[in-house]
Amino acid sequence: EPQQGEQIVLSSTEHHAPGAGAQGFSALDTEKIRETEEKYVFETEVSKIMKIIINSLYKNRDIFLRELISNASDALDKIRFMSLTDSASMSTNSNLNISITADPVARTLTITDSGVGMTRQQLKDNLGTIAKSGTSEFLSKMEESKKDDVSLIGQFGVGFYSVFLVADRVTVASKSNDDPAQHVWVSDAVNDFTIAEDPRGNTLGRGSQITLHLKEDAVEFLEPSNVESLISKYSEFINFPIFLWKGHNETIISEKSETLESNDDVEEEEIDSEKTEPEELTEEVWEWSQINTQKPIWTRSPKDITEEEYVEFYKTFTKSNDGDPIAWSHFKGEGDVDFRSIMYIPPRPDANFYQSLASATNNVKLFIKRVFITDDVAGDFFPRWLSFLKAIVDAEDLPLNVSRETLQQHKTLKMISKRLVKKALDMFAQLAKNDEKKYSEFISHYGVALKYGAIESQSHRKKVASLLRFRSSQNAQDAVVGLDHYIERMKPDQKHIFYASGMTIEEIEQSPFLERLVADGYEVLYFVDPIDEMLMQNMPGYDGKSFSNIAKGDIKIGDDSDEAKAEHKELEETFKPLQNWLKSTLSEYIDKVTISKRLATSPMAIVTPEFGLTGHMEKLLAAQGMNAAQKEDALYKFMASQKKTLEVNPKHPIIKALLDQVESGEPDEDITQLVTVLYETTSIRSGFQVKDLRGFTQRIEEVVGKGVGAEVAKAPTLKKEEEEEEEEEPIVPEDLFVGGHDEL
Numbered sequence: 062e063p064q065q066g067e068q069i070v071l072s073s074t075e076h077h078a079p080g081a082g083a084q085g086f087s088a089l090d091t092e093k094i095r096e097t098e099e100k101y102v103f104e105t106e107v108s109k110i111m112k113i114i115i116n117s118l119y120k121n122r123d124i125f126l127r128e129l130i131s132n133a134s135d136a137l138d139k140i141r142f143m144s145l146t147d148s149a150s151m152s153t154n155s156n157l158n159i160s161i162t163a164d165p166v167a168r169t170l171t172i173t174d175s176g177v178g179m180t181r182q183q184l185k186d187n188l189g190t191i192a193k194s195g196t197s198e199f200l201s202k203m204e205e206s207k208k209d210d211v212s213l214i215g216q217f218g219v220g221f222y223s224v225f226l227v228a229d230r231v232t233v234a235s236k237s238n239d240d241p242a243q244h245v246w247v248s249d250a251v252n253d254f255t256i257a258e259d260p261r262g263n264t265l266g267r268g269s270q271i272t273l274h275l276k277e278d279a280v281e282f283l284e285p286s287n288v289e290s291l292i293s294k295y296s297e298f299i300n301f302p303i304f305l306w307k308g309h310n311e312t313i314i315s316e317k318s319e320t321l322e323s324n325d326d327v328e329e330e331e332i333d334s335e336k337t338e339p340e341e342l343t344e345e346v347w348e349w350s351q352i353n354t355q356k357p358i359w360t361r362s363p364k365d366i367t368e369e370e371y372v373e374f375y376k377t378f379t380k381s382n383d384g385d386p387i388a389w390s391h392f393k394g395e396g397d398v399d400f401r402s403i404m405y406i407p408p409r410p411d412a413n414f415y416q417s418l419a420s421a422t423n424n425v426k427l428f429i430k431r432v433f434i435t436d437d438v439a440g441d442f443f444p445r446w447l448s449f450l451k452a453i454v455d456a457e458d459l460p461l462n463v464s465r466e467t468l469q470q471h472k473t474l475k476m477i478s479k480r481l482v483k484k485a486l487d488m489f490a491q492l493a494k495n496d497e498k499k500y501s502e503f504i505s506h507y508g509v510a511l512k513y514g515a516i517e518s519q520s521h522r523k524k525v526a527s528l529l530r531f532r533s534s535q536n537a538q539d540a541v542v543g544l545d546h547y548i549e550r551m552k553p554d555q556k557h558i559f560y561a562s563g564m565t566i567e568e569i570e571q572s573p574f575l576e577r578l579v580a581d582g583y584e585v586l587y588f589v590d591p592i593d594e595m596l597m598q599n600m601p602g603y604d605g606k607s608f609s610n611i612a613k614g615d616i617k618i619g620d621d622s623d624e625a626k627a628e629h630k631e632l633e634e635t636f637k638p639l640q641n642w643l644k645s646t647l648s649e650y651i652d653k654v655t656i657s658k659r660l661a662t663s664p665m666a667i668v669t670p671e672f673g674l675t676g677h678m679e680k681l682l683a684a685q686g687m688n689a690a691q692k693e694d695a696l697y698k699f700m701a702s703q704k705k706t707l708e709v710n711p712k713h714p715i716i717k718a719l720l721d722q723v724e725s726g727e728p729d730e731d732i733t734q735l736v737t738v739l740y741e742t743t744s745i746r747s748g749f750q751v752k753d754l755r756g757f758t759q760r761i762e763e764v765v766g767k768g769v770g771a772e773v774a775k776a777p778t779l780k781k782e783e784e785e786e787e788e789e790e791p792i793v794p795e796d797l798f799v800g801g802h803d804e805l
């Protein structure tokens with residue numbers, strides 16, 4: 062009977078598979094387990110996962126090995142970390158490795174590690190009774206994708222259960238330093254499992270041994286060459302030796318051949334292969350052979366590492382399977398701090414990245430002198446807007462016995478963090494310079510994160526701002542216009558960076574404010590991310606140029622010669638009577654009527670004063686769902702109370718005709734009603750929401766009624782504020798709020 066101790070014999074010529082396997086338990090052992098075992102029921106969601114797993118198609122089922130090796134490696138990392146502060150903890154088994162062996166007779170595959178192991182309680186909690194946070198997430202993902210692709214399982218922290226893709230019974234023997242006895246966990250999947258004290262005693266010293274009783278159709282995993290290629294495929298970057306028990310053929314020169322060799326006279330015959338053949342013997346030699354032999358990738362020189370290796374490493378360390386990273390940066394920090402790092406831009410942000418920007422994510426794996434320390438320092442490494450990056454950091458200057466708590470305060474860590482941020486920005490800039498296509502992919506996923514960066518980061522604002530990309534009147538389809546590029550092609554007389562904001566590109570493109578500017582050849586940036594307004598409040602300018610919202614205030618464009626000024630003044634004079642009449646008719650909504658310089662084809666537009674809320678901002682605030690306190694906020698009240706300016710286009714036939722009407726006496730009620738409708742449609746086109754939707758509809762119906770010669774009830778005239786008094790309670794009616802905008 063092979064004994065467990067053999068797992069650390071690294072070379073052996075025995076022909077049987079060492080390690081427990083099914084042979085590890087004699088009939089008597091099995092009997093004893095049955096007598097003493099305690100039965101537990103799997104947590105409901107764990108059961109559901111197992112049902113999915115055992116019923117899933119066989120696509121990708123070989124990932125079970127990756128999951129087991131990854132768990133083993135995590136367990137080894139844990140004990141190595143513990144031994145930094147408690148060297149005695151290693152004495153229960155001083156070899157840190159993973160070994161894998163198959164037993165074709167018993168049809169078992171066994172994976173053994175000398176990691177931390179599990180106590181009885183941990184076996185119960187970790188392998189079945191306590192659902193992990195990722196459990197339900199994984200379930201809904203499986204339901205949603207309906208693809209039967211279980212390969213994502215590792216990302217959700219439930220990788221262990223993938224063993225049931227290939228096994229119908231699984232045994233886990235485990236020994237922890239914190240439990241005097243070794244225990245055995247056994248399950249046939251789905252409903253329940255048992256735990257008993259291991260009748261064989263403490264065979265492991267420390268660690269875990271997982272034995273898979275393979276399904277009839279999974280015997281391919283008994284073949285060492287198959288297992289070997291899986292290890293190479295999935296676990297090349299595991300930082301502990303992985304040994305596989307495997308055989309190979311060795312040719313042994315027989316006695317007879319030696320006699321031949323010693324005979325000088327038969328030299329010629331020796332060359333003749335036919336004659337030497339019977340003297341050679343082939344023997345099958347079985348031994349432990351180490352499959353992963355590379356040193357950690359980040360310690361190697363970048364020029365010796367292929368793109369494929371970087372990509373594979375990314376997939377291994379992030380446990381992800383959703384595509385290749387967009388870019389990476391592998392570098393060595395030298396000088397005040399010595400460290401090595403590889404940083405990756407993932408193919409897309411984690412599903413909840415934008416929702417949880419405030420909470421740190423485990424995106425940095427910290428090693429100290431090649432020893433894995435923690436993946437829980439994220440917030441200390443990257444500012445939250447950069448926390449979409451995934452990185453490995455291996456520091457030379459930190460003391461190995463540093464505790465996780467004091468680690469966060471460590472000066473070295475802060476210095477490394479500064480370097481990483483700089484390097485990350487360099488990586489983005491490089492990508493922008495060298496690969497337009499990839500950069501626009503990057504922007505499409507992380508553009509919003511960069512905008513947060515430009516808002517939050519004082520020290521890097523300029524650099525981050527230079528990395529932003531926007532859509533514009535010249536490239537409406539893709540966000541490709543950078544601020545430097547914009548400034549380069551500004552018109553000579555242009556002093557500001559113009560922008561227009563809206564919910565969609567279509568909305569912006571229909572904006573009356575755009576007409577003249579675009580017709581005159583000015584480029585206007587299109588802001589469609591809700592965060593853009595916030596960005597503008599935090600970043601008033603770039604490279605000496607200020608931003609100017611084309612829907613706001615007095616816009617400075619075009620001809621400012623004396624001649625043009627005189628001409629404008631004349632227009633103001635001519636249209637004075639109309640301006641006055643409009644101002645008094647629409648006095649509840651506007652407090653100024655001006656002659657427009659920015660309109661080309663529309664008759665009028667509503668402009669927000671410098672400190673007021675644009676239509677777009679009003680919509681954003683409504684969508685965000687302001688609470689009563691926010692509505693009482695002095696700044697909000699101030700902004701919301703700013704009355705708008707109505708700009709009229711003196712070249713438009715409607716405006717000209719209206720002027721004639723006003724000049725030939727006070728316009729009648731019909732005209733007032735029509736102007737009201739015009740004002741309302743203008744406010745829609747200017748990005749505002751119609752406040753009195755019912756009145757508006759009735760007024761339109763009245764107009765149409767007259768047009769087609771039908772009798773329609775008289776519509777109310779534009780509601781005045783006094784009439785709305787009783788509605789004043791909620792300043793913005795609650796039902797206007799449509800869901801939350803996480804980005805704000």
Ligand SMILES: Nc1ncnc2c1ncn2[C@@H]1O[C@H](COP(=O)(O)OP(=O)(O)OP(=O)(O)O)[C@@H](O)[C@H]1O
Pocket residue numbers: 128131132133135136174176177178179187188214215216217218219220221222268269380
């Ligand atoms: N070989 C092992 N040694 C010690 N503990 C283990 C071992 N395998 C699993 N565990 C424990 O069981 C838990 C559940 O494992 P499982 O693979 O389902 O999730 P996970 O390892 O936390 O996440 P992931 O699958 O993403 O690696 C682990 O967190 C760990 O505590």
